[in-house]
Amino acid sequence: MTVFGWLQILFVFVLVLACIVPLGRHMAQVFAGEATFLTPVVGPLERGLLALAGRPALGPQTWLGYTLAMLAFNAAGFALLYGLQRLQGLLPMNPQGFGGVAPLLAFNTAMSFVTNTNWQAYGGETTMSHFTQMAGLTVQNFLSAATGMALAAVMIRGFARSGADRVGNFWVDTTRVTLHVLLPSAFVLALVFVALGIPQTLLASVDATTLEGTKQTIALGPVAGQEAIKLLGTNGGGFFNANAAHPFENPTALTNALEIWALLAISFALTHTFGRMVGDARQGWAICAVMAIILGGCLVVAWWAEAGGNPLMSALGVDPALGNMEGKEVRFGPAASALYAVATTATSTGSVDAMHDSFMPLGGFMPLLLIKLGEIVPGGVGSGLFGILVIAVLTVFVAGLMVGRTPEYLGKKIEAREMKLAMLAQLILPATILGFTAVAALLPTALASLANAGPHGLTELLYAYASATGNNGSAFAGLAADTPWFDVTLGIAMFLGRFGYVVPVMAIAGSLAAKPRGTASAGSFPTHGALFVGLVTAVILILGGLQFFPAFALGPIVEHLLIPTGRTF
C-alpha cells in the first residue's frame, strides 16, 4: 500500500467532491422543471420530444400513474432491444456479418440493459454488430440511467412535498434528465476519452503484421461513446468482453481515474440534489457521509488484500512487490484495480478493470459485500439514492423504537404502511439472491458452468445472482453464463431486483408525499448529525450482515482462512 496509491484515491475523491455541489444543483433544476444553462442548446430537442409524446400525457401523475408509465417505457425499450438483437443479421452496420443473437441470450441481454444491470453473458466484440451496440445497447445505457434518476426524483418529492397526491411526470423527468444531464456529459467525456486513446470508429477491425511477421486482427468500433455513458449512467456493459480492462476501453491510469470519477459523480451529487430539494443541504451531506464511510472502508480492505500478493505464488518464488497480478493490468496495478472494483460495485456499474474472479479471497469479498449491501454507497444513478433513503427510513424507525417516539424523517411521520413497504423492498433482494443460489448449487447443469472448485465456486454462484439482482453486472467471470439455466434465471433475477424493488419504493414515495410535512421540534431526532450518520451506517452493515453472513462464511471467508494451509482446488 504505497503513497502513490493513497494519492490516487485522494485524486478521485477530490474530483468527485468538487462536482457534488454544482452537479447536484444542476440536477435539482432539472427535476424542478426549471431552465438550466443547457436550455438554449437542448431546449428545442426537449420541446420536440415532448410534443411527440403528446400533451395529454404530460400532466402531473400519481405515484401509480408514474410507475405504470415507467413500466411501459421500459417494456417498449425491452421489446426494441430484443428485436434489434434477433434481427441484427438483417440490419445495417454489421461489418462482421454477425447473425441474430440466440433467443435466450437476447432475452438475458435485453433484460440486462433495460434494468441498468448490463450483465454480459455475451462477448461484445464477437456477438453484437455495431448497430446493436449503438442503437440498442448504448440507448438503454441512457434510458435505464434516466429511469433510475427519474425514480429518485419521485422519492425526493415524496419528502419535499406536503399533502400532495401528485409526484411529477415520468415522461418529462426522463426526457429532461437525458437531455440536460446524461447526453451532454457523455458527449464531452467521450471526446476526452478519444483524446486519451479510446477508439471511436465504424471500422470493425484492422489487420496488423507484427514485427515477427505474424498476423494480428485487432477488433475496433465506436467504443468511446458507449464507454462514456456506460460509466456516467452506472451501466457497466463493455464494448469488449474484457470490459474496462481492455486497453481500448481504458488505455491509461488517467482514463482509469476518470472512469472511476464518472461512475461515482452523479450518484454522489444526487445527495446534494436531495438536500436542496428538501430545503436543508445538511441532510444531503449526512447521506453522502454514510456512503463515503462504507465505500472507503471496503476500499482499504480490498486494496490491502490485493497489494500483498498471493502467498501461494510467493512460496514458489514470485516477488510479491507488485501485488496479486493474476487478472490485472500492469498499467493499473493493485491500487487502481481495487479502487475500480469497489467503486463499480458500490454503484450499480459493474464494469471492471481487473478480473474480480482472480482477486484474493478478501479482495473479491469486498465487491460482493458492496453489491449485497444493496449498492447504495452511493449506488446506481438514482437507484442508489432511493435505496439509501429507504434505509434512512428504517433507521429512524429503529431509532424511534429505541427511545419510544414516533419515528419521523424530514418532518414526515413514518408509519406502518411505509415500514411494511420498506421491509418488502428489502426482502426481495436476499430472497432472490439466496433462493436462486441455493437452487443452482444443487443443480448439476448449473454447477457445470463453474470455472473454479471449492469455496470459490460457491462464490461464483453467489456473485452471479447478487450481481444480477443488484443490477450490477460485474461477474466472477469464470462462470460460463450463456447457458439456458443462467440466461433465464439471471434474467428473472434482474427483473425482480429492479422492478420488484422499485414498485414498493414508489409506493413509499407516494405515501410520503401525501403526508403533511411537520416542522422539527425539540423532540425530533436530528437527521443531519454524526449520530444519524453512525446509525444509518450501522443499519446498513447489520442488515447486510444478517442477510448474508452464512453465505459469506462458506465462500470468501473460508477461502481466506484456507490460504495458510496451502490447499488448492
Add this chain to the structure above:
Amino acid sequence: MIEHLRPALALVGGLTLLTGIAYPLALTGIARVVLPAQAGGSLVTIDGRVVGSRLIGQNVVGPEWFHGRPSAITATDPADPSKTVDAPYDASTSSGSNLGPLSARLIERVKGDVDALKAETGADAVPADAVTTSASGLDPDVSPAFARLQVKRIAAARGLSSERLEALVAEKTRGRDLGFLGEPRVNVLELNLALAALGPS
C-alpha cells in the same frame, strides 16, 4: 395502460434516434477529423504497413525480442468446434483466466512458468507480471523489472551488450500518469520497435 402507449413509443423511438444514432455518429465524425490517430486505434505503421496498435499487446515468442505477459485468451479449435485452443493476444477477442487465488490450475501453471524463468535467468524471484495473465489478455505493458529480466536473453540472441539494452529499457520506461496514477511500465511494442532500430554494437 393504453394512455402510456403513445408516449412510450414516441420517446423510446425519439431517444433512440438521438442517443443511439445521432450521438455515436456525431462523435465518430468529430473524432475522425480532430483526433484521427486515437479514434482509429492508435495504430503503429512502418512504411505504410500496420504493425500493431500501441495499446494492444502482441504474442512475441522469438528470443531476440522482448516478450509480453502470459495471455489467457482462447479461441475455438478450428479442428473441433467443441474445444478451445490457446490464442494468446488474439485481439479479435479478449479475456482473463478467471482462475481464483486457490485454483490448482493457476498455481500449477505459475509454478511451471516460475521454474522455467528461474532456470533461464538464474533469478531467485521473478516479477509477478511475468508469470500471471492480465485481465484483458491484451496487456501492452510489462513491469520494468520483467523487461530487465529479459535483457540477458536478448543480448545473447542479438550479440548486443547488456548495458545498451538496460539503457534502452530505462529510456522506454514510463512513469506513473501525472506522477502518481497507476504503476510504472514499459510498452513492449515501443520497446521492440526501438530494439529493431538499434544498430549493432
